[in-house]
Amino acid sequence: xxxxxxxxxxxxxKGDKAxxxxxYDFYAPFSWKIAYRTMHGDSQAAAEAVQETFIRVYNSLKxxxxxxxxxxxxxxxxxxxxxxxxxxxxxxxxTLELDEDTGPTVSTTENLDMKDYMQKILxxxxxxxxxxxxxxxxxxxxxxxxxxxxxxNAGSLRTQLFRLKEEIRxxxxxx
Amino acid sequence: xxxxxxxxxxxxxxxxLENIPPLPSYLYSxxxxxxxxxxxxxxxxxxxxxxxxxxxxxxxxxxxxxxPASYSTEVAEELTGVNSYINSDVYKxxxxxxxxxxxxxxQDQD
Numbered sequence: 365x366x367x368x369x370x371x372x373x374x375x376x377x378k379g380d381k382a383x384x385x386x387x388y389d390f391y392a393p394f395s396w397k398i399a400y401r402t403m404h405g406d407s408q409a410a411a412e413a414v415q416e417t418f419i420r421v422y423n424s425l426k427x428x429x430x431x432x433x434x435x436x437x438x439x440x441x442x443x444x445x446x447x448x449x450x451x452x453x454x455x456x457x458x459t460l461e462l463d464e465d466t467g468p469t470v471s472t473t474e475n476l477d478m479k480d481y482m483q484k485i486l487x488x489x490x491x492x493x494x495x496x497x498x499x500x501x502x503x504x505x506x507x508x509x510x511x512x513x514x515x516x517n518a519g520s521l522r523t524q525l526f527r528l529k530e531e532i533r534x535x536x537x538x539x
Numbered sequence: 540x541x542x543x544x545x546x547x548x549x550x551x552x553x554x555x556l557e558n559i560p561p562l563p564s565y566l567y568s569x570x571x572x573x574x575x576x577x578x579x580x581x582x583x584x585x586x587x588x589x590x591x592x593x594x595x596x597x598x599x600x601x602x603x604x605x606x607p608a609s610y611s612t613e614v615a616e617e618l619t620g621v622n623s624y625i626n627s628d629v630y631k632x633x634x635x636x637x638x639x640x641x642x643x644x645x646q647d648q649d
Contacts, residue, residue: 385567388567388570389567392562392566392567393561393562396559396562396566397559400559400560401556401559407560407563411563411566411569414562414566415566415569415570415573418570419570419573419574419577422570422574423574478551478552478554478555479555479558481552481555482552482555482556482558497556498556501547501548501552501553501556502553502556502557529546529548532548532552
């Protein structure tokens with residue numbers, strides 16, 4: 365994972381607003397992608413998760429000791445916030461409102477089919493698996509980083525993702 | 540360490556997965572707005588807590604300041620009692636003994 369420079373982190377820790385803005389600009393796009401996919405394509409819920417993530421980052425940055433990479437720390441917060449929001453929504457009986465159009469127009473029939481396939485796949489897997497698929501396949505996180513973020517064993521996550529991908533391949537042929 | 544057995548998803552599948560709208564531009568302002576609101580609320584709560592603390596401290600200080608005065612009153616009352624006993628007939632009838640007074644005064648504590 366890419367990291368912002370240490371000087372900016374130190375300045376942000378001291379309460380420098382411009383440095384905090386730089387931290388936000390650097391990590392928020394990734395945090396957004398994780399939240400968007402984990403919250404199953406609900407823009408409102410994903411925005412709420414990213415907002416809460418960076419409020420927590422702002423409040424706790426002074427305590428960040430550098431035991432892990434800042435990216436891991438930020439994405440762990442995002443992951444935890446998403447899980448909390450999902451369980452809260454589930455408890456309150458709320459359903460996620462999926463976006464009708466998620467981003468750029470897909471032109472070819474093949475891509476259109478794949479987009480539908482992916483929607484079906486994402487609909488039928490757990491939030492944790494959605495996070496795993498996004499963070500590993502799309503953002504390229506290592507299993508060690510994923511273990512650090514989720515608090516689970518890297519080997520178990522590897523097996524979980526392997527099974528998930530096998531299932532996807534069986535269901536949708538190539539995928 | 541990645542295994543060679545781990546086959547990535549196809550490019551099309553990843554492209555479909557990456558089909559995500561951009562990060563909303565309003566979000567940073569929303570984050571800062573909420574941080575500032577939280578700060579205002581925290582300051583108000585701390586302000587109220589400080590006011591309560593000051594009021595409680597002032598009350599305690601007043602109580603402590605009043606304590607010696609009431610103690611002095613108690614001592615004065617006791618001394619008045621001793622004085623009137625010394626001047627009483629019972630005291631004189633018992634040979635002007637102060638020890639007797641103590642005996643009478645503290646007999647319940649023995």
